Amino acid sequence: MGSLLTVNSTDSYLAACIAGLGIIQAPRSGMLPSIATGDLVEVLRQHTCEPLLVSLVHAHGRTVPRHVRAVMNWIAQLFTPHLH
Secondary structure, eight states, X not given: OXXXXXXXXXXXXXXXXXXXXXXXXXXXXXXXXXXXXXXXXXXXXXXXXXXXXXXXXXXXXXXOOHHHHHHHHHXXXXXXXXXX
């Protein structure tokens, strides 16, 4: 799909939408603050995409060190509420 604007960061993507340069497709959880303030208006909600898988990857090994597992668990706790 052709476009008049190309960006390379999510901040630019969001700013272009707020500036009225078009509509965007983005994870709803990241847009909620802008929707709440009225900067963005949600459209076509009935046409949402399938959720993307999220994976945490660590270096290959038979056992995962405790500190790596602790960080992985912490990240999972932070993100899980936003993935549903």
